[in-house]
Amino acid sequence: MVTAMYPGSFDPVTLGHVDIATRASVLFSKVIVAVYSESSKEVLFSTEQRVEYFRNAVSDLPNVEVAEFQGLVVESARQMGAKAIVRGLRSGSDFEYEFEMAYMNKKLAPDIDVVCLMASLPYQYVSSSLLKEVVGLGGDVSGLIPSQVIKALESKIRSKS
Numbered sequence: 001m002v003t004a005m006y007p008g009s010f011d012p013v014t015l016g017h018v019d020i021a022t023r024a025s026v027l028f029s030k031v032i033v034a035v036y037s038e039s040s041k042e043v044l045f046s047t048e049q050r051v052e053y054f055r056n057a058v059s060d061l062p063n064v065e066v067a068e069f070q071g072l073v074v075e076s077a078r079q080m081g082a083k084a085i086v087r088g089l090r091s092g093s094d095f096e097y098e099f100e101m102a103y104m105n106k107k108l109a110p111d112i113d114v115v116c117l118m119a120s121l122p123y124q125y126v127s128s129s130l131l132k133e134v135v136g137l138g139g140d141v142s143g144l145i146p147s148q149v150i151k152a153l154e155s156k157i158r159s160k161s
Contacts, residue, residue: 003114005082006030007073009036009044012149013054014131016123020088021054023059023117032080033058044156046134057146074109085112090119090127124142132157 005022008116010033024031033054037047045053047068055066069076077085085105086100095116102114119126131141136157141150 001029001153002084002126003030003032004084004086005032005034005073005080006036006071007036007076009041009043009128010050011041011128012016012131012145012153013050013057014128014145015125015143016088016090016119016126016127017054018057018146019120019123020086020117020141021058021060021064021155023120024086024115025058025064027115028084028086029063031061031064031086032082033064033066034072034073034076034080035066037068038070044153044160046099047151048075053146053149053152057150072108073128074105074112078109083112086115087116088119089116090124 004024005014006024006151008017010017020031021031035050035054037045038082051068058064058066073085089095089098098114098116105112106112106153126144132147132153
């Protein structure tokens with residue numbers, strides 16, 4: 001039985017994130033989607049909202065849990081009993097960033113491995129930042145974000161304008 005942690009800010013959760021969590025749920029006996037509560041990025045949604053949206057999006061996956069975390073990823077992974085950290089990769093720039101992070105995490109926690117899953121083709125270009133920009137410009141992001149999150153995202157972006 002191996003537990004994996006899938007950390008991120010998930011602001012908002014995308015179907016690309018859900019795809020990574022779904023595929024990780026096949027590889028690991030338990031996956032904990034860990035929503036970072038101390039993001040250095042400016043977030044639209046509260047930690048509680050991000051947890052709720054992701055929890056709803058994976059409610060059909062019995063071995064996937066969603067929780068918030070803070071501090072170092074590897075320390076939170078240890079506290080959660082995870083032996084692996086799952087990361088999704090969309091492009092070469094993602095690889096370079098994750099490569100450096102994986103080595104730093106290995107230095108900090110040699111007992112925890114990083115497992116990278118390539119983004120599925122329909123989601124290779126999808127990022128939360130890009131989707132927020134598209135919604136802000138009035139574009140349609142259906143099929144890229146869970147349907148219950150689209151309305152909340154549109155409302156949040158409209159209220160900021």
